[in-house]
Amino acid sequence: DIQMTQSPSSLSASVGDRITITCRASQSIRSHLNWYQQKPGKAPKLLIYVASSLESGVPSRFSGSGSGTDFTLTIDSLQPEDFATYYCQQSYTSPRMYTFGQGTKVEIK
């Protein structure tokens, strides 16, 4: 099975900061990597699909990159509404299996 590892598990940042979250797959998943944002008590929300495509309605300060085993989610100029938990998810083995990373919690410094 493909394992997804995110780093860091949590980070503290200030409004206006640029932050990067990393997701590593245990084997190549080409570009089959998606990113989600989840706020407390809410369902996850799709941000980025197929590694770098921005979901409709998602602000352009969010961007994704990478292929193979290493991927990043970058948020330019962090806004108050961006404090949340972020998850990566691989779909290389779809439809038999989909796997999420363990999440990265972004907190206010």
Next chain:
Amino acid sequence: QVHLVESGGGVVQPGRSLRLSCVASGFTFSSYGMHWVRQTPGKGLEWVAVISYEGSTKYYADSVKGRFIISRDTSKNTLYLQMNSLRVEDTAVYYCVSGGGYSFGYYFDNWGQGTLVTVSS
């Protein structure tokens, strides 16, 4: 606007059964693969099962294979998850999710609000 509304969660004893439902609206339900994804405080997000847009093909996570059954009724725009032989470790919030990108879905583009299942004696 897409809406996915789950129901059927609750408290159930280990070994018993429960059926979740998800009513879809705002999109062509019959054209999308549909998934169940669950979330526990300890294990984060876990994909549970997928059903193809026409309902003929289904896949399950190893943790639920042989116990859970995913199905859909296109005439009612409704997705189901029949959960049998429930275990304490099945305790989670269960989300109904639509799959985007191809017939089964490469990504999860619309989520319901979730329904809580608690398995406890």
